[in-house]
């Protein structure tokens with residue numbers, strides 16, 4: 001069980017002081033409350049993940065604030081992608097993977113056996129490290145989700161969804177004259193925005209992004225970062241990034257993972273200017289990772 005204890009003067013997310021204890025728990029997550037944050041609708045509690053016998057995550061508990069960007073940082077192999085994939089049950093597709101603990105959206109358990117996983121992945125969309133448009137036209141890439149989820153009543157409806165999704169992803173003006181050309185013919189940065197438009201088209205509440213800019217040049221990265229900043233007005237966003245500058249630029253909340261444990265989480269500014277845990281400090285100053 002993870003233990004939410006106040007560490008080095010921090011308080012837990014509820015803002016209450018933790019009880020004193022004489023027995024140190026296996027690990028303590030340093031939690032600094034997000035004073036102005038929107039209420040969390042997405043919550044993870046004591047999430048542990050195993051690949052076969054190998055444990056990749058240990059009792060991770062975190063609240064993700066609504067309509068804000070939360071970034072997951074930490075050295076390679078610390079479990080960021082594993083945890084991100086737990087949130088929309090992408091780990092279900094890995095046979096050896098076992099997930100324990102609870103993840104809830106609006107208090108609905110996302111691991112409830114009666115839950116429709118395809119529907120869940122529309123509510124919680126995902127954008128991957130490498131842009132992965134379908135081998136279809138730009139239009140069809142965005143229209144595919146609304147079609148399979150029955151979101152458009154007519155052809156005009158569908159065209160409107162495609163157009164507005166491309167606009168929200170900041171891509172429409174660049175592709176409006178070639179909607180029926182292959183999505184794979186776009187530049188890397190445009191393809192990544194196409195993938196964001198594809199995720200947006202099915203009306204998600206949460207968008208998960210796993211290193212969405214790592215395959216992009218600095219200009220395409222800046223465009224995606226700007227877009228993420230705009231999207232947070234309407235969506236809850238979780239981004240995994242290896243770039244501390246990116247986490248500092250785009251996110252309001254940051255969570256630092258190390259060796260499968262959530263070491264510290266709180267307002268981004270605090271994590272970067274006043275980390276409470278030595279491991280966080282070592283990571284952000286480049287001493288580990």
Ligand SMILES: Nc1ncnc2c1ncn2[C@@H]1O[C@H](COP(=O)(O)OP(=O)(O)OP(=O)(O)O)[C@@H](O)[C@H]1O
Pocket residue numbers: 051056074075076077078079080081082083094096
């Ligand atoms: N499909 C898998 N099968 C077995 N082990 C896996 C699998 N995916 C990840 N792991 C292991 O789980 C641990 C966490 O991996 P994960 O990919 O979540 O790390 P990460 O923090 O995203 O790393 P990176 O920054 O390199 O992407 C690692 O030890 C990794 O080897």
Ligand SMILES: [Mg+2]
Pocket residue numbers: 080081082210240
């Ligand atoms: Mg990863």
